[in-house]
Amino acid sequence: MVLGELFIRYEKLVCTYVTSHGGTDSDAEDILQETIIVLWQKVCSGDFELTSKLSTYLLAVAKNKWMAEMRKRSKIEAEELAADTPDGNPSSLDGVIEGERVEQVQRALNRLKPLCKQVLMLFYFEERSLLDIARTLGFANADVAKSKKYQCKKALENLLRKHMPERERRT
Amino acid sequence: MDCQTILQNEFHEKYLSEQLSEEERSEYVRHLNQCKSCQKQLEDQRLFIAGIRAMGREQMKAEIRMQVKEQRVGKTESFDWTRLAKIAAVLFMFVMIPGVFYYYQKTDSASLRLLAPEVEDTRTATEDEAATSAEADQTEQVDKLTQEPTKPQTTESTVSGAVPSSEKSETPKRQQKMQESEEAVTVSAESQKTANEMGKSEPPKASAAAGSELSKPASTPSSEKKDYTIKQYRPSQSSLYEMAVTPEDQGQMDSRPLNKAVSDEQKHLQLKKAPLDHSGKAGTTDAKNSGEREQEGFDAFVSMFAQRLHFTSDGRAIIVYIIEPAEKQAKRDGREFPQSFPVRITRRDSSSLEMVWQLDLPLVKMDTDEVGVEMLPDQIMRVVFEDAQVSYRVDLKADSTSAISEK
Numbered sequence: 001m002v003l004g005e006l007f008i009r010y011e012k013l014v015c016t017y018v019t020s021h022g023g024t025d026s027d028a029e030d031i032l033q034e035t036i037i038v039l040w041q042k043v044c045s046g047d048f049e050l051t052s053k054l055s056t057y058l059l060a061v062a063k064n065k066w067m068a069e070m071r072k073r074s075k076i077e078a079e080e081l082a083a084d085t086p087d088g089n090p091s092s093l094d095g096v097i098e099g100e101r102v103e104q105v106q107r108a109l110n111r112l113k114p115l116c117k118q119v120l121m122l123f124y125f126e127e128r129s130l131l132d133i134a135r136t137l138g139f140a141n142a143d144v145a146k147s148k149k150y151q152c153k154k155a156l157e158n159l160l161r162k163h164m165p166e167r168e169r170r171t
Numbered sequence: 172m173d174c175q176t177i178l179q180n181e182f183h184e185k186y187l188s189e190q191l192s193e194e195e196r197s198e199y200v201r202h203l204n205q206c207k208s209c210q211k212q213l214e215d216q217r218l219f220i221a222g223i224r225a226m227g228r229e230q231m232k233a234e235i236r237m238q239v240k241e242q243r244v245g246k247t248e249s250f251d252w253t254r255l256a257k258i259a260a261v262l263f264m265f266v267m268i269p270g271v272f273y274y275y276q277k278t279d280s281a282s283l284r285l286l287a288p289e290v291e292d293t294r295t296a297t298e299d300e301a302a303t304s305a306e307a308d309q310t311e312q313v314d315k316l317t318q319e320p321t322k323p324q325t326t327e328s329t330v331s332g333a334v335p336s337s338e339k340s341e342t343p344k345r346q347q348k349m350q351e352s353e354e355a356v357t358v359s360a361e362s363q364k365t366a367n368e369m370g371k372s373e374p375p376k377a378s379a380a381a382g383s384e385l386s387k388p389a390s391t392p393s394s395e396k397k398d399y400t401i402k403q404y405r406p407s408q409s410s411l412y413e414m415a416v417t418p419e420d421q422g423q424m425d426s427r428p429l430n431k432a433v434s435d436e437q438k439h440l441q442l443k444k445a446p447l448d449h450s451g452k453a454g455t456t457d458a459k460n461s462g463e464r465e466q467e468g469f470d471a472f473v474s475m476f477a478q479r480l481h482f483t484s485d486g487r488a489i490i491v492y493i494i495e496p497a498e499k500q501a502k503r504d505g506r507e508f509p510q511s512f513p514v515r516i517t518r519r520d521s522s523s524l525e526m527v528w529q530l531d532l533p534l535v536k537m538d539t540d541e542v543g544v545e546m547l548p549d550q551i552m553r554v555v556f557e558d559a560q561v562s563y564r565v566d567l568k569a570d571s572t573s574a575i576s577e578k
Contacts, residue, residue, distance in 0.1 A: 001238050001241070001242065003231070003234060003235045003238050004235060004237075004238025004239040004240075004241065004242045005238070005242065007235050007238070007239045008239055008242060008243070030232075033231075033232045033235050033236075034228070036231075036235060037227075037228055037231050037232070040231065098218065098221075101218045101222070102218060102221050102222045102225050103222075104222070105218060105219055105221070105222020105223065105225075105226075106222050106225060106226045106229075108222075109222065109223065109226055120223055121223060121226070121227050121230075124220050124223040124224060124227075125223055125224050125226075125227030125228075126227070153219075156219070157215075157219070160215075160219075
């Protein structure tokens with residue numbers, strides 16, 4: 001319930017900033033969620049040290065997130081405008097293709113065994129160390145966790161290879 | 172650095188997560204610029220990690236939304252309870268407390284006595300003392316009145332003057348009570364005066380206030396005589412009232428002695444007409460004599476009739492007389508009727524009880540049909556004649572009867 005508590009406590013702070021900088025309430029909610037995720041990942045990585053007030057840190061992360069989002073939106077608008085020209089710009093198409101491939105990875109992840117999915121999520125998303133993963137999942141040591149992570153990664157790649165050609169054939 | 176080394180050491184992953192040393196990174200980048208296959212592998216690795224992180228973010232956002240929803244629902248519920256408590260407190264402050272004050276203000280002295288018995292007892296004692304002194308004064312004044320009947324107004328002023336001056340500043344309620352006591356004494360005095368004129372020397376009739384305490388039965392001595400007018404009891408229908416005590420549990424009642432069973436709990440009474448003959452037995456109507464009784468009145472009927480109160484096994488009670496005090500009738504007829512009289516229990520078993528008491532005086536008229544019998548604890552029966560405004564206390568254990576109240 002810590003995440004929800006953080007959201008409720010700092011919702012007004014982040015919402016005020018985002019809405020006063022061209023965002024909507026929905027944008028503010030998304031930015032605050034992203035901010036809390038960053039904090040969570042930092043805490044899980046083990047090397048996080050808070051040198052300021054938590055509200056100051058969260059507002060700083062939220063500002064960066066919102067600025068990045070604004071830049072991303074501006075870039076997309078510019079690319080869409082350039083795509084209307086005759087010569088075109090292939091970068092937006094690449095973005096769409098990249099987005100589809102990310103979705104393919106997610107679908108492949110859902111087909112994995114729960115333990116494999118958990119190992120990969122702990123390592124790549126929460127950025128935990130192999131030793132921490134071993135302790136969390138009850139492996140003997142970090143080497144076992146490393147081996148398990150390698151096996152799961154190969155399994156995911158196989159799933160991607162298996163389903164990628166079908167999609168490419170469809171498209 | 173070749174492709175095999177890069178794959179074995181997961182250099183793509185380390186490059187993306189910035190875990191390569193400066194030397195390893197420069198060699199890796201140099202090989203990457205020359206190797207299309209490694210570029211493809213790096214891109215796959217980047218999408219691979221991006222996909223995992225995107226999924227992790229979605230799951231975590233869903234978790235945040237769920238937690239926020241739960242906490243907001245919990246806070247809403249707790250807020251509602253607090254709000255309810257506040258509303259209840261406000262209602263109590265603005266409704267209940269004024270209501271209690273209003274109740275205290277509007278409740279009569281009897282209710283207040285129940286709520287605050289000690290205070291009221293003190294007040295009553297004080298008032299009784301004052302009333303007693305005032306009564307004594309008034310008795311003297313009435314005696315003077317009897318001797319000087321042509322000066323009633325002077326007597327009234329004298330009576331008023333008999334009240335101590337210090338009590339004039341008392342509350343209106345107390346003054347009213349004092350005034351009522353004075354009136355009661357005046358009535359008693361007038362009654363005594365009338366009796367003296369009739370050649371009798373009866374004690375003054377008890378005041379209504381003194382005799383209304385049903386909770387404190389005061390047995391009147393049987394030697395004390397009182398004027399009553401006995402009114403006829405609906406002779407036209409040649410029937411008497413049969414009062415049915417409705418037991419709540421017939422089985423329980425039958426399994427216990429009647430007196431115990433009836434006296435354990437008060438019974439609801441129903442008045443039912445039931446034809447009775449002169450012997451007092453229910454259900455045997457003597458139609459032939461009904462007209463005669465109607466014509467002869469109740470005098471002859473009662474004079475030959477022993478008063479009976481009969482309890483049967485099903486909880487029924489039969490009462491066959493009603494008396495009523497009426498001063499005017501008493502004045503006119505000059506009769507006396509005992510306020511209390513002995514009761515003789517003629518039959519008593521586990522299922523029934525029969526008591527008999529004899530009225531020596533003829534009943535000239537009886538025009539009431541409201542009778543109530545109530546079983547009190549400890550085998551005490553209270554017989555109430557509403558129109559007659561008299562209650563009788565029948566002690567089943569002691570086989571005695573006494574008047575306990577008059578309105």
